[in-house]
Amino acid sequence: MTAQVITLTSGKGGVGKTTAVANIAHALAMDGKRVVCIDGDIGLRNLDVVMGLENRIVYDIVDVIEGRCKLRQAMIRDKHFQDLYLIPAAQTRDKSAVSPSDMVRLCKDLQSETDFVLIDSPAGIERGFRNAIAAANRVLLVTNPEVSAVRDADRVVGILEAEGKGTPSLLINRLNPALVKNNDMLSAEDVLDLLGIQLIGIVPEDESVIIGSNRGSPVVSDPKSRAGAAFRNIAKRLEGEDVPFLDLEPQSGLWNAIQRIAGRK
């Protein structure tokens, strides 16, 4: 049994990659999966903060790669889940401390004892991004329903295809159904129309996501949160289950249309 190595990336910054990694990782752990998260944003780490593990960091990924500690020592166990770990990024180094081949080696070492390895990619398409996708056997592309984010996402799809990483799956984050209804925001259909890739989930805008991130306890464990439900569904889809898309707005036919588009491929 080898692990699925999944990288979340976006091109543009601030679309919610780190939050998505933390939430999806928690959701997978809730389903009893063994999960390791790797923060690929060396020099600007924050997955540890979002997961609430900042003060437990002793060793980081660069320590592992440069041989100052064993892989096991850099894996920080989550506060709630036995089988959820974080390998934090180094804060005092930069992206050049890690090479794509280091990442491949690291993920290979992890593969035998985990089900999922989730890698949080930094923004951009430079070294840090190359490191983050090097070991991935699946890529999730996170975007917001904003023109600039979608443009960058399109560029990333092009690069991934050119590098033989295959076509990524799309995660549309922070969609506001009310704004879409008034034509003040791109709809999920608009985004899919431009990118032409398969959808893995739509996460509605939800204040509790931000609150959860600041508290270090991802929203996914809150059964009442809409965004949490969306992340739980994404985790299920990664596990191979066929979960219908959330009906974010029962009155309109929009979501039916999205499901149609998503199911097209």
Next chain:
Amino acid sequence: MEQTTVLVQIKGIKDGLLATFSEAAWDVQRLALFEQIDARPEFFQGARLALDVGSQELRVNDLVDLRDHLSDRGLSLWAVISESQKTEQVSQILGFATRISKPRPEELKQFAEVSDETALFVNKTVRSGTRIEYPGSVVVFGDVNPGAEIVANGNVIVWGRVRGMIHAGAGGDQGAFICALDLSATQLRIADHVSVTLKSQDQLSPEIARINDQGKLEAEPWKPG
């Protein structure tokens, strides 16, 4: 050592360093290049490197692998110049420049050799950041997304939506045309004409853009017959 320096020549150019490969096998040259770099790591640290690979046909993996190895050594690869069209296409897909400030005479000659009837067939959506340059015509089966560029000396035909930049007749052909299932491009160019504002359509209908009798670049719905 004496021999390897002959295999790969490195010299300074305006935009950084240019490494010129000879005709030896790719693996041999690759190693020769790394050997030179490893001999003087401080000199190469942080350098911008352009490659002239001659007529070698390289695959995506070759270039990706080379780029990663170079980046491990602190060099950034930004341009790959090649006489082989295949290699040139591969490097364009990967986002490398395929030309440095002065085009080589061989390249110009190659441009002249392609006839009007030769077309490049692109069987996928052209995404942001991709630039396709071709001396003949270009046919795209898919969309041309915002941020993508197609520059052709001949005509450009897109079976899909155009939202990026297209330049037809780039060599100066006033009779070149661009047609697509939906021309909602940000900018179209034919020869030396540029059109910035294209009327947006409510309905998807095929259109053709060309230079009209008044010498203006205009797009109009395509009518059969």
